[in-house]
Amino acid sequence: MNLAWYWTALIAFLIVNFLLVSASVLVYAERKVSGYMQNRPGPNRVGPFGFLQPFADVLKLVMKENIVPAMANPFVHSLAPMMMVVIAMTAGALIPFAHNVVIADMDVSVLVLLALTSISVYGVTLAGWSSNSKYSLLGGLRSSAQMISYELSMGLAVLSVVLIAGSLSLTDIVVDQSGGWGILGWNVFRNPLGCILFIVTAFAETNRAPFDLPEAEQELVGGYHTEYSGMKFGMFFLAEYVNFFIASFVIVTLFFGGYMLPFESLIIAQFPGLEGSLTLMALQIGTVILKAGFFAYVFIWVRWTLPRFKYQQLMTLGWKYLLPIALVNALLVAVGLIIFS
């Protein structure tokens, strides 16, 4: 629990770099996966199998001129993309990557996580407002409405997990899932409804398709980032990918046993030497990345399959279906806890 500061600093350094690299890997993965889904090869020119394509993209973005529209508010215009990236990166501090491998192991990390997702809406809204463009403004407005609507359901889904774990700390939530046989202790089996709710709301909170109304390439021509160019646009891009990777990590942490290996207790019973060893830590880090990678793949998969929601559909889904279900779910979990304990 109480790591020396230099360890924390080292982990923080590693994790920030990991997120930056993973964003570029995800960009590559997204383009490659979409390519295969659309019966085309995807990027295959820059580097082996096109693996350097994201770096070429970044190079292009860095070289581009930074255009600020004449009527824009230059300060807020620059602030918005920075906010997006900083918030996206900060959320990475809360994720336990292995036992004790976490930058900020707070007692209230779940609350901090929810707070961070709430703040990230400012980035989008401010970007939409400060560009002083009608399309951007519409995108920003949509984004704020969407995030507020889905935050409630998301909070309630998280609440059901917190109720089960009896703690607001993400590490405790992971440890809490180690009970039960094999993988049956995972929250996805104890709280399946909450899991589905959380995954759906996570799509909405990260503005990914089919909830990408704030961007809506075809109607709003990019929405809140219409007026951004160069690396400022690149920062939105980076934030989007980091965001949905972090969202995958949060889904894994809350519902799929976090960093725990599948059947971890059984494996440790078989090989007692693993307990507390570096090998186990490495295995755990690998596991959580694999699990999160799977959900990142789901994010990509859904994006290239489904059409986008309409604004009213989005609101109907959020308020009329997800919120009541989330309320009932939280209530059921609470009642169940009283009955079974």
Add this chain to the structure above:
Amino acid sequence: MSSISQTDWSETLKFWPRHNEALYKRLETKHSWLETSGDGAPADPLEHEMVLNIGPQHPATHGVLRCVVKLDGETIERSVLDIGYLHRGIEKIAENKTYQEFMPYTDRMDYLQPYANNVAWCLAVEKLAAIEVPERAQWIRMMMSELARISAHLIWMGVGLMDAGAVSVFLWTFQYREDIYAIFDEVAGARLTVSHSRIGGVATDVNETGIGLIKDFTDRFPEAVESWEKLLNRNRIWIDRNVGIGQMSADDVVRMGLTGPNLRGSGVAHDIRRFEPYLKYDEVDFIIPIRTEGDALARYFVRLEEMKESVKIIRQCLEKLKTVKGPVRTDDAKRAYPNKDEVYYSMEGLIHDFMYTDTGVAPPKGAATYHAIEAAKGELGFYLQSDGTGYPWRARMNSPSFTNLQGLEHLLEGAHMGDMVILIGTVDPVLGEADK
């Protein structure tokens, strides 16, 4: 005449700047009319309305359509369409070309299905000049027009889905459009602007490779449509985005004069292929898909069914082409291009080729005709008037995209911003044709 005898040029020189100014003013008025509701006073003192200019460079406007919409939140309160950004004066061009010379221009009208445009033009000219077309050429024309219809509907489907956010479908449909390009390439020698039809027939016969490609396509295509239906017809998001959107009753569509799938989606069973058969449509077996709901979903289903029906027609054409042999162009050197063999190896042939290129077919003086076909987007008609020379005295086009756009303003009002792209997609305009 008057311009030659003119001596005072000052008026003419003044005309152009004034003309330009007037043009710009007219473009402006639409915008300002929406902002001020006509009388100059701001219509919206609380400013919760916004005038948004969509297009002509907007990605979802299918070319260069410009819509100015007045938004209250996400709801479109008023909309004004502005077309003409692709105006090329094609009707005037027609008056300065011989009938055959003008045919390649029709490729550029509805550039999603050039073959059907060629056929429409040639049919109109043939009607005007009373030219008989050999049977085999008619079957080839029909088969290729149906392929063109499929290729146009493929674009509609891919782009419509892409506008709704499902980008992958666009690439899936384009794969099959690519196959159709390959067929056109083999049969006509060009992938997009085919210009294969000739007055009095077609340029070349379909060879075995072409037949094989078409057969292969008709075998594979229905499966593809089925797989798309599996993905979309039960897709909650897609269905909900379309159902009840852009509702038009049968009365509405007839009053606004919409044609094609937009008409049939509202339950009006009108299809020129069936009711005024041209080519050999009275000899093939196909049904006209109808939906009565009149919303975007109905039009989606109508077009989807139409693609399947087209495949059916193409199959029958392939069967017929096995037995119907013979020339593909009428053997009358005054009315159609002579065979290339004749041109290269006989003096008369060469002279005829020369004369035909120079003067071409000259319908009788005073003859006038209107001939329409059922193109992918609706009734595509040409009105021609002859003065006895090789050039049409008047040529007018009744293009389905133009007539269908008349309904769009009506559809957009009261719709939501998110519906806008669906609605433009469902009306399926091609601006090359609407602007003419």
